[in-house]
Amino acid sequence: MEAKRVILALFLLFLLSKSSAFPSRKSRVHKPCKRLVFYFHDIIYNGKNSKNATAAIVGAPAWGNKTILANQNHFGDLVVFDDPITLDNDLHSAPIGRAQGIYVYDKKEIFTAWLGFSFVFNSTEHKGSINFAGADPLMNKTRDVSVIGGTGDFFMARGIATLMTDAFEGEVYFRLRVDIQLYECW
Amino acid sequence: MEAKRVILALFLLFLLSKSSAFPSRKSRVHKPCKRLVFYFHDIIYNGKNSKNATAAIVGAPAWGNKTILANQNHFGDLVVFDDPITLDNDLHSAPIGRAQGIYVYDKKEIFTAWLGFSFVFNSTEHKGSINFAGADPLMNKTRDVSVIGGTGDFFMARGIATLMTDAFEGEVYFRLRVDIQLYECW
């Protein structure tokens, strides 16, 4: 009798242990193992702002050039960037890292882009990088891209990053809010 | 006696449960947790087809230009695309999403490319995105790229996408069949 009760307890423990070890694959609602919110600031070179610019058009379609974003919703413009990352929405706050990579406007009818980039940290708070890729339909209030890997403090990270346009000025400055939710933390 | 038999059963259950929870890491043959087949259609801008074009050359080598794919197997041509995705191989079928991103021809001796792109869905059937990256040796009948992440319905997806050139017309239109096999589904 007692043995049976122990077996039952053990069995329940077993079930519990399994499900708690991998909750995210079982439950419908996933909780991030890490969450980080940052802002980054993109100033596109327009021929006049070489001192402040953090990004430049380096690819353009046949009908475009490299100092003015192309018409048809910038379709075909490929931009390289090295943008400061800040903890709040102030461009002049001390940067805690750099957002580096490319984006390309990829649709004629509306503004939408494809992104491949990294957050690079080398401060007391964070050392390492987070790598991202995904579609960015700019006109949506929020849009999700994938966290496809990480190094250093973010070793082997995977997750989702929710982008939000926090501000923009003409076609020169825009600021993105990034809400990073990691679901695989090592 | 009875206790022992229960223990044995429990032990077998335990083994079974473990192996069935993570079959793919144990067995040599992996079964996808989700499989999807689509077609997408790429019409490259050539200076005359701006109405129909879904893609444009935006980067080219020193010896190339942006309205004709470069010689030497298009080495160095970087193309941005926003291609309709369909369920069958008919360009005129109702698109159920868009394939958006870049490819670049990366070899002088034969046709081969490198791809970074996303499938973007916003229909009743699928909402969300699937992100891809990998080498595309075009001359092979099939070639595999990686599913590096997903969002929405494809939250945290990983897997393999097998590409197949289903048709092409000159150097303007080509149609790819994509067989997506996800091995990580959340």
Next chain:
Amino acid sequence: MEAKRVILALFLLFLLSKSSAFPSRKSRVHKPCKRLVFYFHDIIYNGKNSKNATAAIVGAPAWGNKTILANQNHFGDLVVFDDPITLDNDLHSAPIGRAQGIYVYDKKEIFTAWLGFSFVFNSTEHKGSINFAGADPLMNKTRDVSVIGGTGDFFMARGIATLMTDAFEGEVYFRLRVDIQLYECW
């Protein structure tokens, strides 16, 4: 009594089994499930070396061109490459695969790049591909990028690749050592 001892043994086995199945998520020190070291060789087209060149500038900023790397630490130069991979550091060793993809110099103040590329193997030793993405702060002795996926022999691989500049000659040739550590092997 005996039953209890068996239960205890079973319980210990259970704990052991769980922890040994996923050591990397529990322990602080992670051991790769596979490790590979390669070299690859990049010869950038400079207008004179078209025979030997394995890479070409295909995107450049407004102030640059495609036969000379731009000033300001090449900021904005986007390079497409198809580089031989060798087992040792000799450019003339038999290549065992190709490194294919893009890199882009993304900072004005120092040399740093963003990489998206694949290793493509089709030999008796390795068949398949490994896909990479990440930031490459060139001036650091070593820098880590992410292994974001793989196909064939490297089916579903994830991990870290540590890059090291092994040699360079002017702004035409450079050789990278890549130490690939996979932490997810299927």
